[in-house]
Each structure stands twice: as structure tokens, then as C-alpha cells.
Amino acid sequence: MEALINYQDDLSSRIAKAQINFKKSPKERITRDYVNNRLEALIEMWAEFRQGHKELLQQADPKILNATSYLVNDVYDSTEEVFLSYRSELNKCLSTLPQEFVEPRVNSKSSYPSQSQVKLPEIHIPKFSGNYTEWITFRDLFVSMIHKNESLDNVQRLQYLKGYLTGEAEQLIRYIPVSDANYNQCWKLLEQRYCNKKISGT
Incomplete structure (x- = not known):
């Protein structure tokens, strides 16, 4: 103590x-x-x-x-x-301070919807509240459906990420502004906090 x-x-x-x-x-x-x-x-x-x-x-x-x-x-x-x-x-x-403009990136060859067509309800991922035992499932689904979605830029990925978090997990990145540069930082914070092998069983 x-x-x-x-x-x-x-x-x-x-x-x-x-x-x-x-x-x-x-x-x-x-x-x-x-x-x-x-x-x-x-x-x-x-x-x-x-x-x-x-x-x-x-x-x-x-x-x-x-x-x-x-x-x-x-x-x-x-x-x-x-x-x-x-x-x-x-x-x-x-x-x-002046806002930074982020140029939208759309991969026209991708099978995913374009930026203007992406709607949060169309991607179904259970929300993650900070329960260690649920982290692996959430992480794998998010990586597969959003993190590796080449039609999304990091601003959109971070918007999705914030939308799928509740409780302690949401608190962890709540006050980090949505920007291209902050997506990787937020994802890193979540992985550092919840990739606990003893608890999650990975």
C-alpha cells in the first residue's frame, strides 16, 4: 500500500x-x-x-x-x-489556435464505402467499456473492420473509436481531440492499458 x-x-x-x-x-x-x-x-x-x-x-x-x-x-x-x-x-x-485542415483520403478501388457514405450505425461492433476479458474481441473486430479499412482516414477512425467506447475506456481518451495525429496515440493508450496477458488470456 x-x-x-x-x-x-x-x-x-x-x-x-x-x-x-x-x-x-x-x-x-x-x-x-x-x-x-x-x-x-x-x-x-x-x-x-x-x-x-x-x-x-x-x-x-x-x-x-x-x-x-x-x-x-x-x-x-x-x-x-x-x-x-x-x-x-x-x-x-x-x-x-488555427485549426489544421486534413485532406480526406478515399481509396476508389476499395470495396469499403467512400468517406461521404460511411455511417457509424452500418458497422456493428460491440462497445468496449474497459472489461479486460472483452478487449481481445473488441480489438480484433475494430482492427478488421475499421483500423485496416483503407477508405477511412485517421480522423474518421478516431471518431469511430470514440463512438465505440464507454465507461473507463471512454474516459481514457475522452479529452484527446479528434485529429489525424491523435488516432495512433489513442489506440496505443488502449493497447497499453488493456493488453494484459494475465487477465485477457492472450
């Missing part, structure tokens, strides 16, 4: 320091890629922090846990406030 609390404290400190460092960033460094990268890092740290908090509540003796500085000082609540403040700051900054 002590090791997990120390890790939680470290994550909390890293989130707070990240916000401070962003405030110090020179104006010439503030680009969409830079802000998006910081937002992605923030979401990943917050997801780890929430998971660690959940493990503490599930595994630790309540009497012992209630006496720790982690609960006495309300580390979770204070970290959540910093997260929400920093995320809002990043999103506000993004809203002031």
Missing part, C-alpha cells in the same frame, strides 16, 4: 508541475501539436492516477488507509481540481 500511495503522490505532483511548466512556456512554442501533446500526457497521467486510487480503495484496509496522509490531505480531490483546471487551460488554448 505504501508503494502505491507514493506513486499516487508522485503522479499528483507531476500533474501539478506540468501545469506550472505550461504556464511558463514561451509563446513561440505554443502550437497545436505542442498543446495536444501536453493534453494527451495529462489524460494519460490522470487515467493512471484514477486507476491507482481505485486499487487503493479496493485493496487497502480502510482503517489503515483512512489514517494515511493520502486520505487525510484529500490528495485525490486536490489532484482532480488541478487536472480539471489544467485541462480547461489547455482546451482554451487550443480554441485560440
Whole structure:
């Protein structure tokens, strides 16, 4: 328990320091890629922090846990406030920066529908909520029907991906903006979180 609390404290400190460092960033460094990268890092740290908090509540003796500085000082609540403040700051900054135009890519030789014809309800994949035992089925279906669909660009793939996630899995990438560059990052986050061989049986 002590090791997990120390890790939680470290994550909390890293989130707070990240916000401070962003405030110090020179104006010439503030680009969409830079802000998006910081937002992605923030979401990943917050997801780890929430998971660690959940493990503490599930595994630790309540009497012992209630006496720790982690609960006495309300580390979770204070970290959540910093997260929400920093995320809002990043999103506000993004809203002031020029949008990037992504050229649609359509493979006319593909048997899949073109970009203008693609509709989410036409591709039937069970939604994934974060249950480790359901990850392999979801991953294989998504890869087969969307990830490898050459008529889709990464913006569309990410839109589909966000639409098929619920619960903890949706929270993991909820605040990552939909863009061409962010699709691979979101997919990587999901694979890192749910490709747990001991739980999923792969």
C-alpha cells in the first residue's frame, strides 16, 4: 500500500508541475501539436492516477488507509481540481489556435464505402467499456473492420473509436481531440492499458 500511495503522490505532483511548466512556456512554442501533446500526457497521467486510487480503495484496509496522509490531505480531490483546471487551460488554448485542415483520403478501388457514405450505425461492433476479458474481441473486430479499412482516414477512425467506447475506456481518451495525429496515440493508450496477458488470456 505504501508503494502505491507514493506513486499516487508522485503522479499528483507531476500533474501539478506540468501545469506550472505550461504556464511558463514561451509563446513561440505554443502550437497545436505542442498543446495536444501536453493534453494527451495529462489524460494519460490522470487515467493512471484514477486507476491507482481505485486499487487503493479496493485493496487497502480502510482503517489503515483512512489514517494515511493520502486520505487525510484529500490528495485525490486536490489532484482532480488541478487536472480539471489544467485541462480547461489547455482546451482554451487550443480554441485560440488555427485549426489544421486534413485532406480526406478515399481509396476508389476499395470495396469499403467512400468517406461521404460511411455511417457509424452500418458497422456493428460491440462497445468496449474497459472489461479486460472483452478487449481481445473488441480489438480484433475494430482492427478488421475499421483500423485496416483503407477508405477511412485517421480522423474518421478516431471518431469511430470514440463512438465505440464507454465507461473507463471512454474516459481514457475522452479529452484527446479528434485529429489525424491523435488516432495512433489513442489506440496505443488502449493497447497499453488493456493488453494484459494475465487477465485477457492472450
